Amino acid sequence: MSHLWSITFMVFLAVVRLNADEGSARLLLSKQIHNKYLVEGMDIVVKYNLFNVGDGAATNVKVVDNGFRADDFDLVSGQLKYKLDRVAPGANTSQTVVVRAKKFGYFNFTAAEVSYSGEGGSGVVLTGLSSDPGQGVIIAARDYDRQFSAHLLDWAAFAVMTLPSLGIPFLLWWSSKSKYESIATKKD
Amino acid sequence: MRSFVIAAALVAVASATCTDPKVQASSYTPADSQVLNAIPYIAEFSLKCGNGETPSLFADIDGDLVPVPQSIDGAKYQVSWIKELKKATTGDISVALYDTEGYTAVKRSRERGEASTTAPLVTIVVSYPGSYGGPMFNSEHFALAMSALVFYFAFSSRSSLLA
Numbered sequence: 001m002s003h004l005w006s007i008t009f010m011v012f013l014a015v016v017r018l019n020a021d022e023g024s025a026r027l028l029l030s031k032q033i034h035n036k037y038l039v040e041g042m043d044i045v046v047k048y049n050l051f052n053v054g055d056g057a058a059t060n061v062k063v064v065d066n067g068f069r070a071d072d073f074d075l076v077s078g079q080l081k082y083k084l085d086r087v088a089p090g091a092n093t094s095q096t097v098v099v100r101a102k103k104f105g106y107f108n109f110t111a112a113e114v115s116y117s118g119e120g121g122s123g124v125v126l127t128g129l130s131s132d133p134g135q136g137v138i139i140a141a142r143d144y145d146r147q148f149s150a151h152l153l154d155w156a157a158f159a160v161m162t163l164p165s166l167g168i169p170f171l172l173w174w175s176s177k178s179k180y181e182s183i184a185t186k187k188d
Numbered sequence: 189m190r191s192f193v194i195a196a197a198l199v200a201v202a203s204a205t206c207t208d209p210k211v212q213a214s215s216y217t218p219a220d221s222q223v224l225n226a227i228p229y230i231a232e233f234s235l236k237c238g239n240g241e242t243p244s245l246f247a248d249i250d251g252d253l254v255p256v257p258q259s260i261d262g263a264k265y266q267v268s269w270i271k272e273l274k275k276a277t278t279g280d281i282s283v284a285l286y287d288t289e290g291y292t293a294v295k296r297s298r299e300r301g302e303a304s305t306t307a308p309l310v311t312i313v314v315s316y317p318g319s320y321g322g323p324m325f326n327s328e329h330f331a332l333a334m335s336a337l338v339f340y341f342a343f344s345s346r347s348s349l350l351a
Contacts, residue, residue: 034226034270043218045228047270062260077216077230079266082257085244093255096228096268098216148222150323155331166338 026054027087029063029114029130038138040104043076048112048130050084051092058087058116063095065112065130072107074100087116104140109133205287206309208238213312221319227276230268231283231314245309246291248284253291267312278318284308 027050034045048065052058061084068080078097087093101107112130117123213233221227235242245256247267256265267283286294290306297304 034228035223036225037223039223042220042223045218045224045226045270047228063257064260077228077232078268079232079257079259079264081260082266083260083262084255084257087255091255093257094269095257095266096230096270098218098228098230144223148322151327155327158331159334 023056023119024054025052025056025058025087025089025116025118025126027052027058027061027114027116027126027128029112029128031065031109031112031130031133033109033133033136037144038101038107038136039144040101040138040141042100042141042144044073044099044101046078046097046099048095048097049092050087050094050114052087052089054118055089057089057119059085059119061085061087061114061116063112063114063130065097067110067112068099072101072103074102076100086119101138104138106135107138108135205289206235206237206239206241206243209310210236211310211312212236215312215314217314217316218319221273222322224273226270226272227316227319228268228270229281229314229316230266231312232264232266233312234264235310243287243309246286246288248286248294248308253286253295256285267314273321276316278316280313280315282311282313285310285312 030049030051032047032049034047035043038044046065046068048063050061050063063082063084065080068075076098078095080097082095084093109132111132113127114130115125115127117125211233213231215229215231217229218224218227235245237243242258242262244258245265246253247256249267249269256267258265267285271277285308286306287309290309293306294304297306
């Protein structure tokens with residue numbers, strides 16, 4: 001009889017544990033840079049994707065990205081710190097931010113931080129880090145222009161510089177041609 | 189006493205909807221997309237409700253209903269998405285915003301497969317006039333073409349003069 005009771009108690013414990021684990025939220029945050037090149041003074045597009053892979057909703061979600069300091073980056077549009085009231089299980093949400101780099105060189109893109117609680121006001125605040133884009137090279141603006149700009153001004157200058165070598169022989173020929181043509185017509 | 193508390197709670201929940209919503213929005217799309225892989229469409233707006241609420245909103249982006257992030261102080265909301273360069277469309281894009289009740293109503297009607305009749309709380313417009321994607325043709329190709337033209341002109345004139 002006591003054997004049966006202990007078995008019942010074990011089963012009860014197992015069932016209770018399952019119920020306690022169900023409904024836990026788990027957030028994954030990915031931070032991605034959507035640029036072909038990182039150039040000083042040009043836009044850098046950063047996208048944060050938040051996925052709830054848990055069974056329960058996440059409440060009081062706060063995402064903070066301290067990786068773009070004000071003296072190194074200009075915030076063009078978007079918010080680097082944001083919050084969401086509730087992220088349902090299986091839902092995903094995204095945020096896009098555009099920054100501009102003020103300096104060139106190697107830059108380590110660090111992870112953003114997320115903090116959230118499970119549903120039901122359990123009071124436990126869970127934290128996580130986003131994916132880390134790693135180190136990138138921010139190219140100086142003048143190096144980018146040297147390779148990619150249209151160079152229209154340079155080619156116009158080149159055209160002006162070639163004008164003497166084309167123009168002087170042509171003018172000489174033209175002056176002698178018109179002189180001989182006028183002599184020829186005068187003779188007739 | 190308990191029924192009074194419950195009634196008060198119900199009233200509080202019912203008044204969580206936003207009355208008389210007023211929106212002030214500013215949007216950003218890049219003017220120069222030479223170095224980008226995808227175009228971001230970002231709209232930041234502040235919502236003023238008649239009853240002073242700051243409700244959580246859901247935006248309809250490309251047919252998906254997503255929650256709208258708020259700034260930490262709750263003053264501004266931000267709706268943003270990105271589109272690959274090739275698929276980015278120019279023009280004005282309207283984004284419908286729903287509060288929680290509107291969201292559940294729209295989701296239910298979409299699951300049933302019928303068109304939703306719920307009106308959005310507010311609608312904001314993000315305009316993308318297009319962006320500079322780099323020079324159309326390389327200047328060195330143009331210079332090559334011009335020099336070939338000059339050479340052809342000179343050579344043909346020379347041939348006709350000597351003939």
